[in-house]
Amino acid sequence: MNSIAEHIADFLKEYSPFDHLTIQELSEIAVNIRVVNLQKHKALFQINDLVHDSFYVVASGVIDLSIIADAEETILNKCHVGALFGLRPFFAKNNYRMTAKAREESIVYAIPIAVFRPFLANNAEVLNFLLENFANNTPNSKDSENLRGNIISDSVFYTDQQSEMQFFQSLSYNTNPLITNAGSIVKDVAQLMAETRFNSTIVCENNIPLGIVTDTDMSSKIATGRFPVTVSVDKIMSKPVITVLENVSLAEAQLLMLKNNVTHLCVTIDGTDTTEVKGVISEHDLIIAQASNPGVLIKEIKRSQSASELKQIRVRLTNLVQTSIQKNIPLTHISNITSEINFAILKRAIELSILDLGSPPARFAWLSIGSQGRKEQLLLTDQDSILVFEDVADEKYRDVKDYFLTLGKRTTLTLEKVGYELCPNGHMASNMIWCKSLTDWIKQYDSWMKAPGEKNNNVSSIFFDYELIFGDQKLEDAISTVVFKNVKNNTLFFDYLGNDALRKHSPLTFFKNFNVEEEGLYKNMFDIKTRAIMPLVDGARLFTLYFDLKGINNTYVRFKQLTISDPKHSEIYLNCAEAFLTLSKFRTLEGLKNENSGQYINLEELSKIDKEKLKNALLPMKELEELIKSKFQLTQFS
Structure with missing residues (x-):
């Protein structure tokens, strides 16, 4: 190994993820590294430039990553010594979404992706380092002048605070892929792919995936003359095909493609190559999904x-x-x-x-x-x-x-x-x-809180x-300030709010059946907003004001905070917090299904299990009602 490569290997081993590699592995990488000298303000790549075949590590100086937003250049991150950037080519073939520019005279090492990829695929620590850094958004390095081993993707997608959402975000993919058998002739398959504009065909036997033929296989194996167009597709297919479950997240899909150096994933019933094909995920699907981040x-x-x-x-x-x-x-x-x-x-x-x-x-x-x-x-x-x-x-x-x-x-x-x-x-x-x-x-x-209900002063x-x-x-x-000044020793106000919270009709009848609407457009439907969610909202608000909890508005968070402020009744608050989430989920699902506010639940459409789940979520409300009555010395008719 020459002395420059040796110097580079010694430098890299000080920083993650390179510190997980052996000296031998680092030496193999180092001899392929290109040293790039950048003058002050010189750009390494700009927005919309074609992606390079390398990613970069800052060896000295500082690199600014910026985007254009609202016609202004906004610096998203400053990359100091040891920081990785320019990772976009790992994940997508489309152009850079950022500009990388030297803030001062700088040296960067360009690491060819083709050289580095095998080490990524065979080293769990290196892969985990990438995974964690993409999941937990990298802090801005200006907060730490000596931030070590920070990865900064040059895609706007990864620099946002919600980038962990990728690990939850589902993918839309082709649920009706082209499927062919191993004996099909390449020429026929190529024609079919051209007609349908699909860039892949899954090769199956009894709908079980054996391999996949992509545009890349066609261009690298047929167009180059390595195989004639008359051979069967099993001669040119890539195998084994990488398979996943249908609920694979965006991040998981990206990392699988990266790890296996593939551009397509096959969706199967159980995520293995022994069950039937349900669809195919392409790199293009990942790019589309990024737009919904x-x-x-x-x-x-x-x-x-x-x-x-x-x-x-x-x-x-x-x-x-x-x-x-x-x-x-x-x-x-x-x-x-x-x-x-x-x-x-x-x-x-x-x-x-x-x-x-x-x-x-x-x-x-x-x-x-x-x-x-x-x-x-x-x-x-x-x-x-x-x-x-x-x-x-x-x-x-x-x-x-x-x-x-x-x-x-x-x-x-x-x-x-x-x-x-x-x-x-x-x-x-x-x-x-x-x-x-x-x-x-x-x-x-002042008026609402000092004289609630007087002269039509209904708060x-x-x-x-x-x-x-x-x-x-x-x-x-x-x-x-006014609100929390007025709650102090304000019995009249809490009487009013407490009674208001108790005034809602009970969600269940005496015989523990659902109290449904008796007439009108929503006859026989359950008003989940008025009868179930609002009493919890009202109760949480009432106790939050009573216990002087400032700046907490969310019902779930209010109940969780109340367990700390009023530990004697923490079990009631915890039950109410969980009930609120369950009820909110029921309402949201109903609203999404019917494209409305989800206020009225059609009980006939619920399974027996869901009905029980809904009923159980209503039980903590009785405890909350009793707690309101005892805490504020109310009867339902006071």
Whole structure:
């Protein structure tokens, strides 16, 4: 080994994943490495460049990875010594999605993928290193000047905080692949592939996969003259075919292709090559799936210019929710991802209105209330919002309020076009009652909480579930200060909220049957929202306010927090937390099936097991009701 290669091997062994390789293996890699000197600001590759045959390690200096977003160059990461980057060619054949540019005079090592791939395939630690780094998004290296062994993919896809979603994200694939038998003639198969525009054919016996013929096999074995077109396909097929279960995730599929150096995976009934074929996954399917990644969706939202563009993204979010639920991903995780995307859509709708109207005349805060504010809006339900603007001089008040009312109307109209229906109760920032100055809002909350129910002063409890979408955090904080000041020793308020929580009709009859609708459009159906979910939402809110738990809006998280604040009743809270997830899943599945809000469950369509599961989820509500009565000394009729 020459002295340069020796020096490179010594350097690499200091960093992951190379520290998992032997000196012999590192030497084999090092002799094939190209040393690239980059002057300051010199680009190694740019967005839309064809992918290279190598990936890179920073030997000295710093490399910036950047994308163009909103017509500006945004630096996503700084790669310091030892950092890997430019991994895109491992995963996709399409062009780079980022620019890699030297921040200062730098040296990088170019490692040929063809040389490195065998070591990846045969070394579990190296493969696990890649897997973990793709699953746990790499921290930004500016947070650690000496960050070692960080992998930064040059695909926008991997740099997003939700990149672990790949490990849950299902793939759409061809469920009707071309299938042929081993004796078929290559010429006939090639003709069939050309006619159907399929780039692969699975070779089977009794629908059990023996091998696969791809475009690559055709070009490398037939077009080069190695085999005549008259041979049977078993002579040129790749075997064994790599098989997977149908619920393989995007990340798993990518890593299998990488590990086995293949471009197609065969889906079978049990994921082995001994059961029947159900479909084929191609590299193209992986690229398509990347477009539905949450991080990518959020970037697209930020660049959207119209309601119709936002609507298309919202449809893709619904598909993401559906596939995630089918894969039994925890509902809490799906809710987190969904609320991030929902919030991004709401924020963009406000931004588009501001772009039309011009800069706001005063600071303001747009708050989502209700299910959106609680981050529980998995389905396309109606929009609920309020707008708070800072106090202004009396002579400016009318003009300022007019601006924000117009902003509210434009934004709610945009959101309606996206698919979020207008709130039937008018709880929206476009309503002059719910668009007002901070002082007016403080008076409103004071009135609701100090004299609830008096002179038609009926407080809608959803106004206590709010989350800032856009604007000034200090205005939201000011509302919170008033709310939590007013809960102290406020028996009257808790009487009102407690009784409101108890007023909901019981979900089960005396004989433990479901309380269904007796008449109208939803006759004999079960109102899961009003009878089951809302009592839990109300109970969680009531105790959260009582125990002074600030900044927690989500019902599930509220119950989990209450187990700590009120340990004596932790079992009740835990049961309620689990019940809430179960009920929410039932509602979401019903909504996805019928393309509606999922409020009414058709019990006849539920299996016996699901009916029991639903009934069991309703049981903790009785305990919660008793706890409310005893804690706030209420009867149902007080």
